[in-house]
Amino acid sequence: MPFEGDNMMGVKRTNRSAALHILHECGSMSRKRLSESIKLTPAAITKIVGEMIADGLLSEGSPLPGSGVGRREVMVELNARARAALGIFINLRQAFVSAVWLDGGVIFSESFTLPERAPAEETVRMLCERLGALAAANGLEKEKLLGVGVAMRGVISPDGRAVHNSFGALDERDYPICERVEALTGLPCVMSNNVRALFAAQMFLSREPELGSQFFLRCEAGIGASFSIGGRIWLGSSGQCAxxxxxxxxxxxxxxxxxxxxxxxxxxxxxxxxxxxxxxxxxxxxxxxxxxxxxxxxxxxxxxxxxxxxxxxxxxxxxxxxxxxxxxxxxxxxxxxxxxxxxxxxxxxxxxxxxxxxxxxxxxxxxxxxxxxxxPIEKSRLNHKLEDRAAGLLVVGDFFDRGGLA
Ligand SMILES: [Zn+2]
CATH class of the missing domain: 3.30.420.40 (ATPase, nucleotide binding domain)
Structure with a gap:
């Protein structure tokens, strides 16, 4: 097991990440409750909240009605519209392009019917062009965009940058989709398998604080699944868990x-x-x-x-x-x-x-x-509501994990 310390930047990232996740889950909170929830001193919370307000990621709400004695508590909340993320979701014979705010709210979404074994380069080019046009039509300036998430059917390469085998969705094996999306959009790209992206979106939007372990089963044309421990998707030793x-x-x-x-x-x-x-x-x-x-x-x-x-x-x-x-x-x-x-x-x-x-x-x-x-076995309350958010939320999840830092 590697034992590693963390430098100041790493600590800052971890603390800001905890604050972003908890504010997303719980909605607005006072600094006091936030400091209790993530177990940081009030002074540390005041500092990171101040920085994130300056970055535009958080905003202050109205003061809580108090007893009239001392300083009244001011609520802090995530400024969900501070940034947006674009997404490309590719299934067998079907694709979506979409954009979401930081809370997963859908800005736009458009679906496409694809042929089986769709020509990889031509399809990705078409989806990126449409994504760019829709982002512009919806007034999303480039400075506001965090990147493009790609949720892709099939097996992803170990470095997460290419689609090794899309099982009939695209016609090319080992197609370097992240590299191409970055070149075509000028934005950074993160990718995940489509079922894992749906599951991550399910966990993000369900806002359950105690996630324990869950098994997510998705059946459409085929059968896909994903497994999580403590809200984190378990990839397995070969990356093909579940x-x-x-x-x-x-x-x-x-x-x-x-x-x-x-x-x-x-x-x-x-x-x-x-x-x-x-x-x-x-x-x-x-x-x-x-x-x-x-x-x-x-x-x-x-x-x-x-x-x-x-x-x-x-x-x-x-x-x-x-x-x-x-x-x-x-x-x-x-x-x-x-x-x-x-x-x-x-x-x-x-x-x-x-x-x-x-x-x-x-x-x-x-x-x-x-x-x-x-x-317990339950049907997702978000059944059929995740395809137009899952890809963009890959970028949001990544952004939250980095504490909202570049
Ligand atoms: Zn099989």
Whole structure:
């Protein structure tokens, strides 16, 4: 274990960072309460608050009504509109460009449909140009902008600067996306995997002071996850912690997966897998109930809601397919519960909005689990509200961690 001291600048950064985080979590506070919360002397708090007011990051509110004796306490709060961050979020066949204030408030957001294996350079150039145009149209001057966050599907290079494998989102491997975004926008860039960025945004915006450990599961086209301890995302020794979507669950004859392997959890339990299997049943002329639900529409227009509706309405083959998907996902999550013992599991994604599916999944997860492992499972209260904030919040999180210093 390395033992290292910290110089004055490091101490200053740590103290300012604690103040920024706590003011974001709790809203306005007096200097006295702030000093109690982050365990610094009142003199130290007066100094750092004074500096951050001078930087424009904090502002003073009205004095608290006092007893009329002595000095009245003045509230201090984060000046959320002091700075802004831009973001690029890249999913499979979909992207967002957006901007957020320091509290995660959305300034603008625009979504794009991309082709599968979108040409990397052309796509990033187009997104950066649009980002620049929207920032200008919204009056965001360059001095106010902290940088660009990139939330990217797939595996990021160890130095966090290139996308090693986007699993079909972009057509190039090891594409140096941070370098390109910096060259195209003239702003510094930070990057994270898209699921981790969503999870970081979930933790930032939920403003829970005691985060403990959490497991965040996101299901859209595929299955992604992320794990945190004390509000910090745990990356794992290879940087791929919580990649449960790619646990091999089918030994022989598994369907091919976006990662290049076959038989991964994602190929059985993701919404994309359920849709693929349901379409196969339809093309074989089976699944009468689903066929009735789909009357007048092509199989390519089928949504996961149609699949759940057919299962709920008594389509035996579709119900079996959904049961298998839920049971396989639940088995993987039970492995997570017994291995990591997280404080809670947070579910994020469209399919968790469906009560039929959600109750099935939760029942499967409780099956055979003793009361000592009854981990709370909750659907994110921010379901579908994070895609337009997560990328920009990567920059804000980084800025807060640096104590609001360059
Ligand atoms: Zn896979």
């Amino acid at each position: 990649e449960i979507g790619h646990i091999p669950v089918v030994r022989r004859g598994g369907k091919s997966c976006s990662c290049g392997k076959s038989g991964c959890l994602e190929t059985v339990a993701s919404p994309g897998a359920m849709l693929r299997d349901a379409r196969e049943l339809l093309s074989d002329g089976r699944s009468e109930v689903l066929r009735r639900i789909m009357r007048g529409r092509g199989a390519e227009d089928m949504t996961i809601e149609d699949v759940f509706e057919a299962a709920r309405s008594g389509d035996a083959e579709i119900a079996a397919l959904v049961d298998r998907a839920a049971a396989t996902l639940a088995a993987a999550l039970k492995g997570v519960i017994y291995t990591l013992d997280p404080g809670k599991i947070v579910l994020y994604g469209r399919m968790f909005e469906n009560p039929y599916y959600l109750s099935k999944l939760i029942a499967e997860m409780r099956e055979g689990v003793d009361s000592g492992h009854n981990v």
